[in-house]
Amino acid sequence: MAKEKIVLAYSGGLDTSVILKWLKETYDAEIIAFTADIGQKDELDGLEEKALATGASKIYIDDLRAEFAKDFINPMFQAAALYEGQYLLGTSIARPLIAKRMVEIARAEGATAIAHGATGKGNDQVRFELTAAALAPELSVIAPWRLEQFREEFPGRAEMIAYAEKHNIPVTASAAKPYSTDRNLLHISFESGMLEDPWFDPAADDNKGMYVLSVAPEDAPDQAEYIELEFAAGDCVAINGTKLSPLEVMETLNEIGGKHGIGRVDMVENRFVGMKSRGVYETPGGTILFTAHRKMESLTMDRDVMHLRDSLISKYASLVYNGFWFAPERLAIQALVSESQKNVSGTVRLKLYKGNVIGAGVKSPVSLYNPDIATMEADPTKAYDQGDATGFIRLNALRLKVGSGVEQNAKK
Structure with a gap:
């Protein structure tokens, strides 16, 4: 009788x-190992x-980098997703892709x-198992x-x-590992070990060797670098005039951003299982892309559409x-996000300098910014009559005046 088969996510x-x-x-089973190449480089x-x-009967090592960039990173960045105001979700977004492919292999x-x-x-x-529950x-x-x-059997690493x-x-392992890492195309994370002390400074001079993707900002070039990112329907499609695939965009921006010390984040976050944990992240390319995308939206996205989308960022x-990731509510929000991105097209210019990403210009053939209307000088189009603001303010002030009157009468 054939043995049971188990597919193991294997690093x-x-x-x-x-x-x-x-x-x-333990299970007297055939073990099929699976490793997703999502940008770990020489770790593979x-x-x-x-x-x-x-003891594996076979191993799949699948190059999922292009799919990761196109179908996972790009949609997430269109949603302007930022967890607890800091984390660009580099590890989080990789897990549903890994689990999806693991399910496909298990079925095959x-x-x-x-x-x-x-x-x-x-x-x-949670991420692995919720994906499996949704897909298989x-x-x-x-x-x-x-x-x-x-x-x-294994109470600790020594065992x-x-x-x-x-x-x-x-x-290759040692009984005392100072921290753990997880790397992919979008970022690298560091946690545990010495980092469990939130007072420990991972950027101190004697800890510079921990970082992989970026130089320390103080060691970055003294000369600023300007780059231009071209967007089409919410996705970056070219850098400095060169057309690139989503994968090439991430690889290029990681190299440029890392050179300038961009994208380091040190935070204490709230895990889904209930505890707080300290994580240190390097996301050089993602930080540039996130900033550029928001600047492109500022010129091309309708105000109320942007505010509606932004109200869903935390969720x-x-x-x-x-x-x-594969839950119906995420898919529903993504449909709204995709609709909001139709005109997010044009070019953003950024200045990169010692850990900073600074806006240096934005333009678009579908810009909603009209300098003739916005100007503080005379409006040649007569599209905006400043006198109209009087009624606008009066109507918006009405409820405030009524409320204030009620409070004043209550104090008498």
């Missing part, structure tokens, strides 16, 4: 390497050999379950870190390292952060 690190072997032994080196040596392979190495304290477990409710989900048997050594699992960002 090749200590946790998922140990989990791969443990799943195979040697993964196939590691997975097969650890005839697997009955998927598995992941997310802990029971974090957000990723028939699949079981195995989360070893939530199983008492697994936690008893995992010992297990790896016993089973000749080819991983949309929470949906992404909490793992509801």
